[in-house]
Amino acid sequence: MTGDLDRYDYLDGNAAAGPLSEIFAIDVLSARGRCAACGRTDAMATARLLPHSHGLLLRCPGCSAILLRLVDTGHSVCLDLHGLSFLELRRQQNGSQPNPPQPT
Amino acid sequence: MGIVSPGFFGRRRRDDPALPPGQYLTESFPVLSAGPTPRIGPDEWEFTITTETGQVHRWSWDEFLALPQEDVTEDIHCVTSWSKLGTTWRGVSLDTLFESVESDCEFTMAHSYGGYTTNVPLEDLLGGKAWIAHEFDGAALEPEHGGPARLLVPHLYFWKSAKWVRGLELLRQDEPGFWESNGYHMYGDPWREERYW
Numbered sequence: 001m002t003g004d005l006d007r008y009d010y011l012d013g014n015a016a017a018g019p020l021s022e023i024f025a026i027d028v029l030s031a032r033g034r035c036a037a038c039g040r041t042d043a044m045a046t047a048r049l050l051p052h053s054h055g056l057l058l059r060c061p062g063c064s065a066i067l068l069r070l071v072d073t074g075h076s077v078c079l080d081l082h083g084l085s086f087l088e089l090r091r092q093q094n095g096s097q098p099n100p101p102q103p104t
Numbered sequence: 105m106g107i108v109s110p111g112f113f114g115r116r117r118r119d120d121p122a123l124p125p126g127q128y129l130t131e132s133f134p135v136l137s138a139g140p141t142p143r144i145g146p147d148e149w150e151f152t153i154t155t156e157t158g159q160v161h162r163w164s165w166d167e168f169l170a171l172p173q174e175d176v177t178e179d180i181h182c183v184t185s186w187s188k189l190g191t192t193w194r195g196v197s198l199d200t201l202f203e204s205v206e207s208d209c210e211f212t213m214a215h216s217y218g219g220y221t222t223n224v225p226l227e228d229l230l231g232g233k234a235w236i237a238h239e240f241d242g243a244a245l246e247p248e249h250g251g252p253a254r255l256l257v258p259h260l261y262f263w264k265s266a267k268w269v270r271g272l273e274l275l276r277q278d279e280p281g282f283w284e285s286n287g288y289h290m291y292g293d294p295w296r297e298e299r300y301w
């Protein structure tokens with residue numbers, strides 16, 4: 001990827017919260033994702049979003065490769081995750097203690 | 105749900121016969137980008153057409169500017185709903201660039217500096233319908249708008265007019281480009297509102 005991502009007027013990944021929360025039950029932006037291009041692993045909220053695009057693109061802050069692509073066609077939402085080689089989705093925790101097993 | 109900023113929308117004149125369905129007029133020139141703006145100097149710029157046999161036709165910046173130039177006035181239509189009428193461009197017709205190219209393919213993929221791709225049928229590039237443009241409104245095309253040179257295919261939605269174009273690859277079968285592989289229409293005729301799959 002040639003270019004000048006740092007010079008660009010980007011937003012951080014939290015700007016993607018609305019569209020992502022519509023389709024994911026968990027908070028994807030607090031999940032840790034690994035860039036398939038450079039291996040950098042960090043919270044998805046640290047990714048960079050260019051505000052004026054044909055779709056929602058989250059780019060790696062390390063190498064600027066695309067981590068996630070989302071296009072809302074109106075009747076569907078198209079999601080491309082091939083730029084992520086790994087995504088760690090953490091369950092919600094109460095305070096500092098992990099959730100106890102739920103009685104069945 | 106607003107993924108794309110609706111702030112671009114200008115005046116709507118529903119009775120304007122130049123305006124495709126669902127489009128709004130704008131006087132400005134909004135910049136939409138999939139990524140950072142590549143900065144390509146004339147020394148490193150080249151344009152290529154690659155055939156199915158692997159033959160590469162290549163033009164340097166100076167060779168490109170030495171080709172016959174055309175001044176065209178065209179309406180452009182962005183899939184995010186803005187249209188801009190009567191835009192003026194200067195560039196080289198794809199008919200000129202394809203004069204020396206022999207191919208049996210019906211499809212092409214445009215490749216850009218920065219990695220962007222978009223697919224366009226060959227017949228939509230020929231017959232006085234498409235250009236490699238390097239001037240807009242009488243001045244050198246700015247990098248934000250695709251300079252040094254961009255593809256100009258004004259009869260299709262403007263995402264097909266690849267910014268920072270560096271080459272065309274001839275394909276035996278149609279293949280999706282960058283946006284066409286994730287929701288956007290393979291052809292993109294604004295008069296038929298071919299925005300998405």
Ligand SMILES: [Zn+2]
Nearest residue numbers: 035038060063
């Ligand atoms: Zn990366």
